[in-house]
Amino acid sequence: MTKTLLILGGTAEAGELARRVTATHGETLRVITSLAGRSEAAESQSNCIPGEVRIGGFGGPQGLGTYLKQQKVDWLIDATHPFAATISRNVRLACETQDVERIIFDRPAWRKQPGDQWAELPDMIAMVESLPWVERRVFLTVGASNLEAFARLRRPGQPKSWFLVRLISPPKRPLPLGTKGKDYEVVLGRGPFSLDEERALIRHHRINILVAKMSGGEATEAKIIAAREAKIPVFFLSRPLPESGLRLGRMEDVLAWLDVRT
């Protein structure tokens, strides 16, 4: 009987995993990739993923459990983003209930190198309070829903701050960072970004602080390398606590895990 693998995606790594698995096991294994479908880019992203693609939430752990049962899922690989904590928790709960074997494909965090000026903070308030007391030109790469705390930098008595905000899709409402054009600019883009692109953004906008999630992985690493080259400090938002379960950090190990089961 054909076995079914469900990959929880939304990352470059999940797309690559689907490509590798369908190339080697596509004849004998049904491979489904699930995307949240939050961004307008999800549709075009889904066209590049081989195998079956489903888009949209499941309706919490119960909904996911029902889906696992209906689709007769044998194995699940959670290849979601390290900051997508809700879906990873739902996945663990649903797999426990339905007795589906699960692993987490967990990209390693970036490693600090000598000379790097890095700080890692648990939340955005702590981050904002740790920023250096200089005139700031901040490159914000943490998404649109994490920016409220930066409004504090616009209070009287603070050094002047200007922001370059990178988002996947245009914001639905004005950002809490002052006046667009004067106090902040938005640049749209979805990774991977090249090192040359990141160098050019930092140079052109005279960025002196980079703010990023500790996402790890290669797709968005170029900005970290560009910041290192430009000798500018990087302030990271720490990853949420990971779910328990087997975690594999290398694609080859994930494929080997699957090989022994198929």
Ligand code: NAP
């Ligand atoms: P989240 O907070 O953990 O999940 C929120 C809800 O979105 C989940 O409860 C689930 O809805 C749905 N969902 C999330 N991922 C899904 C998937 N792969 N397939 C089906 N439903 C999914 O997630 P998030 O942080 O908003 O991220 C959304 C997606 O974007 C994730 O798949 C993640 O891999 C990707 N992503 C996230 C980040 C980030 O920084 N958070 C960065 C890059 C990519 P139901 O409860 O209805 O099932």
